[in-house]
Amino acid sequence: MELPRKILIGDDVIIQLGSFILDLNNKASKVAIVTGYNVQSRAGDICRLSANEASLENSWHIVTDASMDSVNRLQLSIQEYSPDFIVGFGGGRSVDVAKMAAFSLNKPFVSVPTSASHDGISSPFVSIKGMEKPHSIKANSPIGVLADTRLLAQAPTRLLASGCGDLVAKITAVKDWELARDEKNEYFGTYAASLASMSAEIILNQSDRFRHNNGFGIRTIVEALISAGVAACIAGSSRPCSGSEHLFSHALEYVAANDCGLHGERVGLGTIIMAKLHNLDWERIVKALENIGAPTTAGQIEVEEKDIVRALLIAQSLRPERYTILSKVKLDEQSALHLARSVGVI
Ligand SMILES: [Zn+2]
Secondary structure, eight states: OOOOSEEEEETTGGGGHHHHHHHHOTTOOEEEEEEOHHHHHHHHHHHHHHHHHTTOEEEEEEOOSOBHHHHHHHHHHHHHHOOSEEEEEESHHHHHHHHHHHHHHTOOEEEEESOOOOGGGTSSEEOOBTOSSSSOEEOOOOSEEEEEHHHHHHSOHHHHHHHHHHHHHHHHHHHHHHHHHHHHOOOOOHHHHHHHHHHHHHHHHHGGGSTTOOHHHHHHHHHHHHHHHHHHHHHTSSTTTOSHHHHHHHHHHHHOSSOOOOHHHHHHHHHHHHHHHTTOOHHHHHHHHHHHTOOOSGGGGTOOHHHHHHHHHHGGGGSTTSOOHHHHSOOOHHHHHHHHHHTTOO
16 A cells, blocks of 8 residues: 555645655755646745745746646656655646656655645546546555645635535445445455545535535545545555546546536536436435535536437446446436436436
8 A cells, every 4th residue: 555654734734845845755855846827826935935944945847737748848847857756736737747747757746735626636546638548547646745724725616616526426436346346356445445435425414514615614625535535545546436427527528528617526417327326315415516516417517418428328438447337237328318317417
């Protein structure tokens, strides 16, 4: 198992970034910080100050998208600098691109998320556009995670709601994993599965308390996302976190012409649909997503009915070896349409 060695969560912990890195390696002298323009202007100064105070030389690298091009460009500029750590400081894009570059360059990676929008903040998995595989792939787990809840609270609520979508997804991901255990004799990690389920349950049980983007909500959501990522570290695969609902989300990205929402928004819709296929209480999931302010219909993420149906039909083919409810229940156009309508997604 490869797990994060140090996790720090709290208001204003960003100022401790320098000492946090020295705690991980007291001989560190150089860090490469990968971020986006917005985050740099919002919190770059304090981050730089913290690194300088710890006598850590820091080079800054801006990424604008999570593509293979960005990863390659970043690798080239970081390689020469040869830092002791690569820090992903920002939302999903910065964290993913930095994690991938750190993996390729075999450098320790520190995750400093500024939005709680998905579980990649602590997992070894990355989603990069333009990769061979249409789903996330395994890199190394972050060696440290520093989550400043004050910075996270400043992110748009939509991102937080998306994070909750990625959390409820663990319900169907774990069900798919159980199915693979029962029908394909696949390895099943009870502990990792329980940890992931717990991250989802806390959202389902307390969704009404998350409405107002308060401190309680942020901390709970970020802890749940980190725990879910750690569940994937323990399992050594994305199984506890990603099942048919994620395949559906990847398929939607593939078929939809426009942006089709955020990762957690798509997997939230996928979870509603797959919960119905698993004979679970899908209405409870809809209720929780509504409470949080996450989308529960295709229209809310500007996806057309035909794309939902198409995504349902091709989802399993994106990853045939991952046995899920979509391998068991073979959908055709008519049944896919009926399914998505029956849960109100279309
Ligand atoms: Zn996810």
